[in-house]
Amino acid sequence: MAAIDVTEGWTGRIDLQLQADGTAYDLTGLEVAFVARTPCGEESIFTTSGAQFEQVDSTCGIVGFTPTTSDLTVDASPYVIQVRVTSGTAKVYFPNGAGDLWTIHAQ
Numbered sequence: 001m002a003a004i005d006v007t008e009g010w011t012g013r014i015d016l017q018l019q020a021d022g023t024a025y026d027l028t029g030l031e032v033a034f035v036a037r038t039p040c041g042e043e044s045i046f047t048t049s050g051a052q053f054e055q056v057d058s059t060c061g062i063v064g065f066t067p068t069t070s071d072l073t074v075d076a077s078p079y080v081i082q083v084r085v086t087s088g089t090a091k092v093y094f095p096n097g098a099g100d101l102w103t104i105h106a107q
Contacts, residue, residue, distance in 0.1 A: 002095070002100045002101070003100070003101045003102075003103065004081075004100060004101070004102045004103070005102075005103050005105060006072055006102055006103070006104050006105070007104075007105055007106075007107055008072065008073055008074050008104050008105065008106055008107055009069045009107055010067060010072065011066065011067060011068065011069060012066070013064040013065065013066040014064065014065050014066070014067070015056060015062055015063070015064045016062070016063050016064070016065070016083065016094075017060065017061050017062050018061040018062075018063065018083055018085070018094040019061060019094075024059070024060045024061040024062075025061040025085070025094070026058065026059050026061065027055055027058040027059075027061055027063070027085065028058045028059060029087075030085050030086065030087050031047075031048075031085070031086040031087070032047075032048055032053075032055060032063060032083060032084070032085050032086075033045050033046065033047045033048075033053070033083070033084045033086075034046040034047075034052075034053045034063070034065050034081070034083055035081070035082045035083070035084050035093075036071075036072075036079045036080075036081055036102075037079060037080045037081075037099070038076040038077075038079060039076075039078065040076075042076070044071070045084075046065065048063075051066075052065060052066050052067065052068065052071070053065050053066075054066075063083055072102065072104045073104060074104050074105065074106050076104075077102070077103055077104035077105075078101050078102060078103045078104070079101070079102040079104070080098065080099040080100070080101060080102075081099055081100045081101075081102050082094060082095065082099040082100070
């Protein structure tokens with residue numbers, strides 16, 4: 001699990017590279033979603049059909065999340081972040097396991 005610090009109100013794109021066994025995971029043709037969970041269990045899911053989450057480079061497994069000012073707040077921090085990849089009925093999560101911990105800090 002990686003720990004990431006983000007300042008509340010951040011609206012720049014945050015890129016993540018998905019890897020399996022140290023190799024970039026090819027996302028070509030797969031459904032990809034960004035999943036953020038709060039400590040209280042609230043879940044926000046952003047898909048690539050929306051404006052905030054995109055596949056930046058599918059073959060290199062790079063995705064980008066661009067939060068609005070209200071997506072990542074100090075009050076709901078820390079978030080557990082995973083990227084869900086779906087192929088047919090099969091789903092895998094990056095990272096596998098607990099997820100990345102994103103702590104949001106006041107400006």
